[in-house]
Amino acid sequence: MNRLLKLILLAGGILFAFGCGYKAYLGLHGTSVRLHPDIHKSVTADRECLECHHPDNPKGPPTPHPTFTGCIKCHNDENGTKK
Numbered sequence: 001m002n003r004l005l006k007l008i009l010l011a012g013g014i015l016f017a018f019g020c021g022y023k024a025y026l027g028l029h030g031t032s033v034r035l036h037p038d039i040h041k042s043v044t045a046d047r048e049c050l051e052c053h054h055p056d057n058p059k060g061p062p063t064p065h066p067t068f069t070g071c072i073k074c075h076n077d078e079n080g081t082k083k
């Protein structure tokens, strides 16, 4: 019984770590650009986003995934408070 419990906890822990660390790769939505509408209002192209968010030369917080495409699909939630 004790072993079974440990196994369940371990499996839960792995799933939890996976879910958080790899949110982007599971297709969940990222922080919305609407949190800072003044900066992002007229920006739609990936190339433009990367001018400010590429980790090599960031003017804002660097993106953990500079090779992704369609930034706006994941970073444009109506609910601007989403973190």
Ligand code: HEC
Pocket (backbone or CB within 6 Å): 020, 021, 022, 023, 024, 025, 027, 028, 029, 030, 031, 046, 049, 050, 053, 061, 062, 063, 064, 065, 066, 067, 068, 069, 070, 071, 072, 073, 074, 075
């Ligand atoms: C498949 C959906 C998806 C795409 C496409 C995507 N992102 Fe993200 N992005 C995320 C998620 C989810 C996070 C949060 C990562 C985490 O918490 O582990 C994130 C995090 C970020 C962050 C860090 C935000 C913070 O709160 O510090 C930046 C900056 C960012 N993305 C920029 C971009 C840029 C620029 C592009 C286009 C080149 C892009 N993203 C494409 C889902 C996506």
Ligand code: HEC
Pocket (backbone or CB within 6 Å): 030, 031, 032, 033, 035, 036, 039, 040, 043, 044, 045, 046, 048, 049, 050, 051, 052, 053, 059, 060, 061, 071, 072, 075
């Ligand atoms: C003119 C430069 C610039 C452009 C272009 C730009 N950003 Fe930003 N972005 C910033 C800055 C600066 C911040 C940080 C604002 C702050 O924290 O006050 C930011 C914040 C963010 C955040 C939230 C990070 C957080 O944790 O609050 C995300 C996500 C993001 N940008 C994604 C994008 C995406 C996607 C695009 C393209 C549609 C884009 N940005 C275009 C400069 C830019």
